Each structure stands twice: as structure tokens, then as C-alpha cells.
Amino acid sequence: MSNAIEITDLRKSFSVKAKGRIIKVEAVRGVTLAVKRGEIFGFLGPNGAGKTTTLRMLTTLLPIDEGKGTICGYDLVGQPQEVRRHIGYVSQLGGADWEATGRENLILAGQLYGMKRHDAEQRTGELLAVFELAELADRVVRTYSGGQRRRLEIALGMINRPEVLFLDEPTTGLDPQNRANLWEQIRKLKEGGTTIFLTTHYLDEADALSDRLAIMDCGIIVAEGTPQELKEQISGDVIQIRLADDRTQQAKRLFDKVSFINEIRLEGEDIYLYAKNGAQVLPRIFEMLEAEGVQTQSVSIATPSLDDVFLKQTGRLLRDGKEDIA
Known part of the structure; x- marks a missing residue:
């Protein structure tokens, strides 16, 4: 077999x-x-x-x-x-x-x-x-x-x-x-x-x-x-944004309105944006945040990893820690 x-x-x-x-x-x-x-x-x-x-x-x-x-x-x-x-x-x-x-x-x-x-x-x-x-x-x-x-x-x-x-x-x-x-x-x-x-x-x-x-x-x-x-199931590059203040929900509502962002996910203080040609759309993202007076603490862009797959499938990141009891 x-x-x-x-x-x-x-x-x-x-x-x-x-x-x-x-x-x-x-x-x-x-x-x-x-x-x-x-x-x-x-x-x-x-x-x-x-x-x-x-x-x-x-x-x-x-x-x-x-x-x-x-x-x-x-x-x-x-x-x-x-x-x-x-x-x-x-x-x-x-x-x-x-x-x-x-x-x-x-x-x-x-x-x-x-x-x-x-x-x-x-x-x-x-x-x-x-x-x-x-x-x-x-x-x-x-x-x-x-x-x-x-x-x-x-x-x-x-x-x-x-x-x-x-x-x-x-x-x-x-x-x-x-x-x-x-x-x-x-x-x-x-x-x-x-x-x-x-x-x-x-x-x-x-x-x-x-x-x-x-x-x-x-x-x-x-x-x-x-x-x-x-x-390959992840729709585009992954842009991870951490804001300088607690306006995460405001930023999410802002990104909900744009067509070039395929998907948005929140994980703790971080916003994950999935977009085709992430490097090209990044300046537009900065412009949108600046227009709203929202400041960023950090921004990174990467091709999809298994972390992104895990986040998409479970809604959270896989943290190192004790094994599950169930």
C-alpha cells in the first residue's frame, strides 16, 4: 500500500x-x-x-x-x-x-x-x-x-x-x-x-x-x-503594520475601503494587509495613514510564510509554548 x-x-x-x-x-x-x-x-x-x-x-x-x-x-x-x-x-x-x-x-x-x-x-x-x-x-x-x-x-x-x-x-x-x-x-x-x-x-x-x-x-x-x-493560497504579499497609538480599528476601517488590498487581519497590535505587488502599494498605504493623521511604529513587507498561512486558517499566530492538552 x-x-x-x-x-x-x-x-x-x-x-x-x-x-x-x-x-x-x-x-x-x-x-x-x-x-x-x-x-x-x-x-x-x-x-x-x-x-x-x-x-x-x-x-x-x-x-x-x-x-x-x-x-x-x-x-x-x-x-x-x-x-x-x-x-x-x-x-x-x-x-x-x-x-x-x-x-x-x-x-x-x-x-x-x-x-x-x-x-x-x-x-x-x-x-x-x-x-x-x-x-x-x-x-x-x-x-x-x-x-x-x-x-x-x-x-x-x-x-x-x-x-x-x-x-x-x-x-x-x-x-x-x-x-x-x-x-x-x-x-x-x-x-x-x-x-x-x-x-x-x-x-x-x-x-x-x-x-x-x-x-x-x-x-x-x-x-x-x-x-x-x-x-500560494495567500493572496499577495504580506504587509505588517504596527501603529504608534491605539487607532488600529480606525486604520482597519480605512483599509476596508480600498480595492488593492485583498485581505485584512488583526493580530494583537499588528495589522496584516495582503496585497498584490506589496512594494508598489506601500507608498499609497503611507499616504492614506498620513492623511488621517495615523502614525506608524513599524512596517514590514514579505512574501507569504507558513506563519501567514497559520494566521489565515486559525485567526491567530502559532506561539511557542506548552503543548495543547486536547
Whole structure:
């Protein structure tokens, strides 16, 4: 089969207590996705969007209420053990024992998957080489840097040679150099044939790594495609304006009246204008603001990015922060 992951109308609700009564919260409201074998699939969403709940259902950590899905051809509901044999999962918190060495962590993980000691040691040697951890193998994990520890955690997720690897916020907290190094390791895994399902709060990361991606909001998929396809949906260049005072609504009403602006969005103190040939219309925008006596604090112009796609689809920017609980 050409798809590593297929889910149809996936749904999940939770009962929560609020103001003394029990209410039903729909965290995932009918998600349908297909992830091709051998691709990196980015999965984005603001806090509370439902992407963590979706990820937990895909990794068999949470039962499905409604809908169906398969991983590598195995049914998520009827064959969870087979699904687990074919996937790897690296959570945000990781799973390494900080008081054991990297080698001990990997060998134990292999044995937990049913490997004989010799096979687990051989696989450990392979992964230590792939993730450039051989020189650190016999040091306890608490002495590793953040980037080294994250590479070990991904190696733990690969110990069983999974066909599909789920990475949940793999570079959160890493410095730029360690992020770049981990990106390269992820690309190598793809080159080796591994399908990677990646959740991230970093839109530059999703843009750089993902063959395709989906944006989730309020429990549903609101956009899906390649990064380039999604950016091409933005109507023109993006002009970001921050005013020197609190006259944002006045400025918005002013821009509502002109035909050369395709779309207007507000985000906090910023006004986002979408216009064809943004550099050409920028002087006219300044003239309009000056005529109204509205002063600007800052103005920038750029071609569309995934930030702009995210803002358009969800009405807000994706901020770095804690993972959503839904």
C-alpha cells in the first residue's frame, strides 16, 4: 500500500467537570488524513486544537471513540499490538533514564521489544553510529547536552526499526545549532525509508522538513498540502503594520475601503494587509495613514510564510509554548 497512515472521521470526546456539572468536550471532531510512505508529514495546531489527542490515538495510547484508521495496514482498534510493533514514538518529555548510560538505555529498550541480548547490542551499535553518539555511549545520560539527549531519545524510538516514527515537538528547547543538527538526522531517517509524523510549534521547522503538512484547529483539519501549496493560497504579499497609538480599528476601517488590498487581519497590535505587488502599494498605504493623521511604529513587507498561512486558517499566530492538552 502507498499510505503508511490512513485515518477516516476520527473522533474523541472527554467528559469534564465545569461549574459543578459534567460537560462533554469534543477534542477531535472528524479528522481524515492519509500519510504517504517515506514522507515527512508535519502536523500543526495551536494549544487546544486537538493535535495531541490525535497523536495519542494514532500511537494507540488513547482509545478511539469513532472513526477508523490503519498504520502500515494494521487496524488501530482491532490490531493495536501490531501497530505498536511497526511504530516508534518520541514524546516531548523523552523516555531516557538519566541515571543509565546511553548504551544501557538502548539495549534495555531493544530487549523490551523482545530482542535477544546480542541483537539488542548490535542494533545499539548501529544507532549510536547513526546519531553520532558512539563517543558518549558509556556516559550517564544526565551528563548529555540537550541536543545529545534528544538524539538519544530519537534513537530509542528507532530501536525496533519502525516503519513510522512519531516525533512530538522534537526540537523544543534546543539552540539553533542543535536544532539544525537534529533536522539533518531527521532527513537521514527519511532517506532511509522511515515515514515521519512530526508535530512542531516551529513553523520554519515545518517548512524546512515537511513534504506535506496539515493544520488543525478546534478539533478539525483546516488546511492540508505541501508548504508551497499552502503559501500560494495567500493572496499577495504580506504587509505588517504596527501603529504608534491605539487607532488600529480606525486604520482597519480605512483599509476596508480600498480595492488593492485583498485581505485584512488583526493580530494583537499588528495589522496584516495582503496585497498584490506589496512594494508598489506601500507608498499609497503611507499616504492614506498620513492623511488621517495615523502614525506608524513599524512596517514590514514579505512574501507569504507558513506563519501567514497559520494566521489565515486559525485567526491567530502559532506561539511557542506548552503543548495543547486536547
